[in-house]
Amino acid sequence: MMLRLYFMRLKCIFRKRDNVFWSALFPIFLSFVFSLAFSNFDEAEQYTMIDIAFVEANEPSYILDAAKEAKFSEDTNMFKIKEVSEKEAKELLLEGEITGYIIDGEKPSLYIGGSGIEETILKSFVDNYIQTAKKISVVASVNPEKVQQLINDSMKSIEYINDTNVNGKAPDYTLIYYYALLSLACLYGCNFGITEISDIQGDKSANGARINVAPVHKLKLLICNIGAAITVQVLCVFVAIAFMANVLSIDFGTRALLVVLTCVLGSICGVTFGAMLRSVIKKNEKTVNAICNAVVLFLSFLSGLMNPEIKYMVAEHIPFFSKINPSNLITDSLYYLYYFDSLEKYWFNLICMVLVTLVFVAITYFATRRRQYASI
Structure with a gap:
């Protein structure tokens, strides 16, 4: 039964093309714009x-x-x-x-x-x-x-320090923009989370009203819907990664499985973030979408999407916020995988991301459980 509900929900999600656009096509377009902007970056630095x-x-x-x-x-x-x-x-x-x-x-x-x-x-x-x-x-x-x-x-010029990463390559200072963009793609899963909560709440949509009178356990339906949303979101992020890696030649390092793990956890965090906002904000779906996208853009801004200097200022003056900002956690995790030999900081970031996700899940659960309506 749950498997059937899961596949049926997948079909519904793929038909909602605007969410797919924000999670896959928009990051692809923006990464292409970045590649054009940074195409002569190295040459511009030459004296x-x-x-x-x-x-x-x-x-x-x-x-x-x-x-x-x-x-x-x-x-x-x-x-x-x-x-x-x-x-x-x-x-x-x-x-x-x-x-x-x-x-x-x-x-x-x-x-x-x-x-x-x-x-x-x-x-x-x-x-x-x-x-x-x-x-x-x-x-x-x-x-x-x-x-x-x-x-x-x-007459000799001796270099005592060489800037290299774990792969032995010189640092590429444009990578922080692409990593922040990938974190934005992961968090755009919030749109899927908003839709899933709307479709099971009787007071938020016509679909929710019909579902609430159906003989299906609400928690079971919520798990199937969120699972389907996470699946589609992860596929969208993988499409964006494939475009960046194979078309734009963006280097994500040699730890491909850990990059995948980071993006999967980031996508789950994004979907649950949207679900949490939809469950606590008593506005129509378009308003919640606008609020959610604005918050995600602001979090991405603080993680260096527009200016890497902002990321370092936040880390210096508000270090605690850097550890609860999902966008910053995703960006830093990818950064650590590429540059650092040790994985200690990477695993710490992933633990913080899991804890933040669990907070989103807990708020969503308590806001939606045992919801009853006088009339729908």
């Missing part, structure tokens, strides 16, 4: 050569040689250099054709025309050169044999 001018006062010019050797990367030099007179350098700076110019001498002088990132890089280069020159001068007066070694060491 271009900085136009500067040199006014030589010494021969040979060591700072000029250092500037020619300076690089952003193996393929990109740091500076594009023009060797001119001081008068020409001033004119180029006034016309905005160069970022700054350097006058060589016993102590090189730097002249810049602003305070942007390029000017900051140029000033840092000159300051570093002057400091290194002083160190070489001191070493030369004390231990001349060590001068060449000091020069060689100063």
Whole structure:
């Protein structure tokens, strides 16, 4: 009997296409928009050569040689250099054709025309050169044999820390947006939960009125309906994940089963959240849907969907709320799976998600049990 009720409810849910749109098609569309917005993200972070001018006062010019050797990367030099007179350098700076110019001498002088990132890089280069020159001068007066070694060491750029995740890959800072979007897709299961409660409450819909006079145990019917809603919601989320992973090439890491577990629990949390709101808010279904979607969007906003900085501000100033916000729990769980070797924080997040879900279930149960009507 319960199996038959379950399959019949599945057919009803698939016919309600607006809920399927919000749980599957909307996240797919939004993830595609994200991919377009982030397509040139890495390229935008690459530095271009900085136009500067040199006014030589010494021969040979060591700072000029250092500037020619300076690089952003193996393929990109740091500076594009023009060797001119001081008068020409001033004119180029006034016309905005160069970022700054350097006058060589016993102590090189730097002249810049602003305070942007390029000017900051140029000033840092000159300051570093002057400091290194002083160190070489001191070493030369004390231990001349060590001068060449000091020069060689100063030309090296050593990285002591590498940013990698458990897969050995460099961090992708756009992933937080996709993880927050996936948590939004999971929580949009609230729409299914609202529909299921509406359809068994005699005072909330015509279907509910008919069901309440039918010889079917209400709890049994509720379990079948919620089970069917969770099934459809999980399928919708899996469609969204498949699109992100296979079409947009979003990396969810190597722990696929745990990603699936996270999305299943997140979907259950979303459905029960909607059921809880519908059972306690005495308004029509459209009003409850609007309230629920607004709350879900707000929770997603706090978990970094629009701006990751908001997520970290909430975690710093209201840490307790981060542990009861379902959207943040889903986002962080996916984040931990991708970046962290240890699963300790991941399991803690899942436990918090289960506890939050149980609270939603308990409120729904006590709000709907033994409901009787004088007339329907």
